[in-house]
Amino acid sequence: MSNQQVQLNIRFKAKPGKKEEFRKELSSLIEEMSSEKAFISAIVSDDLDKPDDLIIYETWQGTRDSWLTEELIKPYRKNYEGRLSDLIVDRSVSWLQPMGEWGSHITNA
Numbered sequence: 001m002s003n004q005q006v007q008l009n010i011r012f013k014a015k016p017g018k019k020e021e022f023r024k025e026l027s028s029l030i031e032e033m034s035s036e037k038a039f040i041s042a043i044v045s046d047d048l049d050k051p052d053d054l055i056i057y058e059t060w061q062g063t064r065d066s067w068l069t070e071e072l073i074k075p076y077r078k079n080y081e082g083r084l085s086d087l088i089v090d091r092s093v094s095w096l097q098p099m100g101e102w103g104s105h106i107t108n109a
Contacts, residue, residue, distance in 0.1 A: 005040065005107050006067055007096040008058045011047075013089045019052055022087040025080060026056065032076040038062050041106050052089075059106055064095050 014022045023044075030042050040059040047053040060067055071077070084091070098107035 003108060004061070004063050005098055005109075006060050006062060006064050007098060007107075008056070008060070008067075009094040009096060010056050010058070011090075011092045012054045012056075013050075013091075014052045014054065015087060015089055016052065018087045019054065023054060025083055025087060026054065029076065029080045030056075033058075033071070033074070036071065036074075038066070038071065059098070 012022065012026075026044060030044070033039055034042065038061040040061060042059075043057045045055045045057070047055060060071070062070070098109040101107045101109045
């Protein structure tokens with residue numbers, strides 16, 4: 001396995017009244033993906049200034065290409081993706097490469 005790491009910072013805007021239902025779906029997804037060999041960590045946060053927004057920050061062993069090739073195709077992701085249109089208005093993804101870390105030992109940076 002590669003010594004590289006990739007991080008995904010994903011912002012979701014839940015549909016009005018659907019945030020908690022979406023949070024449950026997201027938690028189920030995290031339970032599934034946390035058993036993957038390349039999974040390192042995930043943090044879910046609420047945006048204090050945007051009450052309908054949830055942000056997940058994931059760290060994975062590998063590269064963006066390896067994540068897209070190996071993780072995106074998992075059957076449980078297809079089920080999750082199929083439910084999103086009922087729960088969220090928008091999603092934006094940022095792909096990050098860790099270059100430094102202080103206070104924890106999650107990354108190889």
